[in-house]
Amino acid sequence: xxxxxxxxxxxxxxxxxxxxxxxxxxxxxxxxxxxxxxxxxxxxxxxxxxxxxxxxxxxxxxxxxxxxxxxxxxxxxxxxxxxxxxxxxxxxxxxxxxxxxxxxxxxxxxxxxxxxxxxxxxxxxxxxxxxxxxxxxxxxxxxxxxxxxxxxxxxxxxxxxxxxxxxxxxxxxxxxxxxxxxxxxxxxxxxxxxxxxxxxxxxxxxxxxxxxxxxxxxxxxxxxxxxxxxxxxxxxxxxxxxxxxxxxxxxxxxxxxxxxxxxx
DNA sequence: GCAAAATGTCAAG
DNA sequence: TTGACCTTTTGCA
Numbered sequence: 600x601x602x603x604x605x606x607x608x609x610x611x612x613x614x615x616x617x618x619x620x621x622x623x624x625x626x627x628x629x630x631x632x633x634x635x636x637x638x639x640x641x642x643x644x645x646x647x648x649x650x651x652x653x654x655x656x657x658x659x660x661x662x663x664x665x666x667x668x669x670x671x672x673x674x675x676x677x678x679x680x681x682x683x684x685x686x687x688x689x690x691x692x693x694x695x696x697x698x699x700x701x702x703x704x705x706x707x708x709x710x711x712x713x714x715x716x717x718x719x720x721x722x723x724x725x726x727x728x729x730x731x732x733x734x735x736x737x738x739x740x741x742x743x744x745x746x747x748x749x750x751x752x753x754x755x756x757x758x759x760x761x762x763x764x765x766x767x768x769x770x771x772x773x774x775x776x777x778x779x780x781x782x783x784x785x786x787x788x789x790x791x792x793x794x795x796x797x798x799x800x801x802x803x804x805x806x807x808x809x810x811x812x813x814x815x816x817x818x819x820x821x822x823x824x825x826x827x828x829x830x831x832x833x834x835x836x837x838x839x840x841x842x843x844x845x846x847x848x849x850x851x852x853x854x855x856x857x858x859x860x861x862x863x
Numbered sequence: 864g865c866a867a868a869a870t871g872t873c874a875a876g
Numbered sequence: 877t878t879g880a881c882c883t884t885t886t887g888c889a
Contacts, residue, residue: 701883
């Protein structure tokens with residue numbers, strides 16, 4: 600279940616598994632049959648990720664994937680088992696296979712089309728070309744609350760519903776603070792924190808935002824119910840101050856926050 | 864057996 | 877702001 604860290608981690612795994620190989624590409628489900636035929640048998644040359652978008656480069660053609668809310672990828676050792684009927688795309692290389700199920704987007708695009716996708720995406724903290732000052736400009740010009748702007752992929756690419764609540768809690772900033780009132784040094788801190796959290800997510804494959812002193816057990820593998828400060832914890836005690844965690848709708852999603860640590 | 868929810872996004876009204 | 881779409885898992889009859 601994907602925010603930006605999932606996609607960048609996936610990009611790395613796909614690169615390690617398949618780059619330079621001829622791939623057999625099919626669509627057991629059928630909905631990607633014509634796209635699969637365009638790249639079937641070609642060599643995977645490059646893999647690119649921007650926010651929650653993944654691009655697999657076969658010379659001049661790219662397979663563009665967006666997992667949406669439900670998409671999943673299985674990437675494992677060959678031989679591949681009989682595919683489930685919902686497998687939109689299967690790629691098989693020399694030693695590994697990949698199954699993609701439930702994506703919002705799976706399509707073949709040209710390099711020019713790929714460029715237009717990048718153009719409408721904002722700065723991705725996991726990319727070398729990230730521009731935190733550009734993101735800040737957009738935040739300041741926007742009347743919307745910071746908790747809504749953080750989910751806008753044309754401002755910051757890769758942040759999803761978990762990271763938005765968690766990073767704002769860590770910064771002590773209310774999700775309802777209007778973007779134009781967010782001070783520059785505060786934004787700089789949020790950006791830096793977001794970058795570190797996303798990188799940790801790429802490394803571990805999960806979202807962990809709590810400091811050791813805010814967990815029930817301070818060493819060993821972080822337990823699932825210890826990993827987050829506020830996300831999904833409505834009515835439970837804030838890990839930092841003990842106040843009850845609140846949930847509200849913001850930008851059509853639930854946002855979780857602590858009224859004491861993040862005063863309005 | 865079915866409804867609801869889940870780390871997402873877009874288009875219609 | 878709402879509904880539609882993609883799929884799996886969980887919880888309740």
